[in-house]
Amino acid sequence: NDVTYLDENGSEQTADNVTVVDSSMTEWQSGWYVVNSNITIDSRVTVKGEVHLILADGASLTVHDDINVAQGNSFTVYAQSAGADMGVLTVKNKGMDEAGIGGGSWENAGTITINGGNVTATGGSFAAGIGGGNKASGGTITINDGKVTANGGNLSAGIGSGNRASSSGDITINGGIVTATGDGGAGIGGGHVCPAGTVIITGGIVTATGGNEEAGIGGGKYGSG
Secondary structure, three states: OOEEEEOOOOOEEEEOOOEEOOOOOOEEOOEEEEEOOEEEEOOOEEEOOEEEEEEOOOOEEEEOOOEEOEOOOEEEEEEOOOOOOOOEEEEEOOOEOOOOEEOOOOOOEOEEEEOOOEEEEEOOEOOOOEEOOOOOOOOEEEEOOOEEEEEEEEEEOOEEOOOOOOOOOEEEEOOOEEEEEEEEOOOEEOOOOOOOOEEEEOOOEEEEEOOOOOOOEEOOOOOOO
């Protein structure tokens, strides 16, 4: 089952042995997956190993909880095109402590890479939109392209760490249209009482808005930049 996708450089590649995602798949093991229709998953999805997800043109995946990417695991998202028809991924944690895409309570995020697609991730209370859960750092987050919207839960960064973490992790944005909003945390960087880690932006259109007394890019309240 061969599927085309755009890599981190925007070049078309082909993946083989790709698994088609359906609404019953809540654990993704190492390998390649594709969303090729409109799919809804009503519970948490757990990433184990090295998972690659292709969002086919015109397709969408809605996860009515979070995509758990804990430390030691990696999750990479690809689109098939960069146009208005690119695939959609929408993730929103419906409880507390879990990032929209990333770690859970006291659980640092792993490696999260977005190479394309229209991706919206919203964290639960005390957890980042993309990054760490409550009292957990953001891991390694890279955005190369796509339209990415990340909304932090209470006291958390849009992209970065959750509440009271030791570091936001390492965040790199090379391209795309990125909108990150913190709620008691930085737009990009640290959550409440959390210092920023490393934030590198080399391209793209980036809008980062911190919560009350937090940086747009940098540390959360009482956390250094």
